[in-house]
Amino acid sequence: MKIAVYGATGMVGGPIAAEAVARGHEVTAITRKGTEVEGATAVAAELSDLATYRDIAAKNDVVVLSVPSPRDGSDHEDFRELHDEIAETEIPGRLFVVGGAGATQTSDGTMLKDTEGFPAEYKAEADTFAAVLLSYQSSSGLDWTMLAPAPVIAPGERTGYVLGSNQPAGDFVSADTFAVAALDEIETPKHREQRFTVAGA
Numbered sequence: 684m685k686i687a688v689y690g691a692t693g694m695v696g697g698p699i700a701a702e703a704v705a706r707g708h709e710v711t712a713i714t715r716k717g718t719e720v721e722g723a724t725a726v727a728a729e730l731s732d733l734a735t736y737r738d739i740a741a742k743n744d745v746v747v748l749s750v751p752s753p754r755d756g757s758d759h760e761d762f763r764e765l766h767d768e769i770a771e772t773e774i775p776g777r778l779f780v781v782g783g784a785g786a787t788q789t790s791d792g793t794m795l796k797d798t799e800g801f802p803a804e805y806k807a808e809a810d811t812f813a814a815v816l817l818s819y820q821s822s823s824g825l826d827w828t829m830l831a832p833a834p835v836i837a838p839g840e841r842t843g844y845v846l847g848s849n850q851p852a853g854d855f856v857s858a859d860t861f862a863v864a865a866l867d868e869i870e871t872p873k874h875r876e877q878r879f880t881v882a883g884a
Contacts, residue, residue: 785809
């Protein structure tokens with residue numbers, strides 16, 4: 684399978700690219716600087732370059748977007764609009780989006796980002812990924828999937844995992860475990876046009 688990974692050197696995208704390579708897939712690793720990723724073909728590109736995105740999507744079976752919203756205090760509107768455009772762009776293959784835990788829900792349907800005590804420093808990113816999720820849920824003709832992590836995701840030991848739908852499947856998932864769940868879904872799709880969640884077992 685041909686898999687392109689945007690953000691292929693990030694905390695989440697790096698393990699996804701590495702897991703895809705380890706499983707024998709043909710991987711294109713896309714970063715802003717074209718950083719080399721072992722076993723993959725490196726490409727320098729910004730996600731905002733939609734012409735390059737369309738070209739990459741045309742050459743791959745799956746495109747993975749593991750690109751966070753701005754974390755420097757800048758406005759997120761361009762990021763949201765970019766995902767609006769991507770959601771409206773039909774591609775021949777599948778789109779796999781790394782989502783955020785803040786847009787997952789409690790048992791009464793409240794998004795985590797709107798609950799008392801949600802960390803203020805993560806609120807802007809959570810609001811943004813709630814809007815991004817809505818963009819894909821409102822799309823037509825796009826074969827997309829979004830995987831959201833547990834509320835805490837960090838480097839750590841690879842474990843088994845459990846899945847959820849709209850609610851967090853647990854409190855923590857390591858980036859390596861997230862990557863395993865991502866590749867399992869990419870290889871054997873069970874959540875087409877859905878958002879689902881993962882946590883370490």
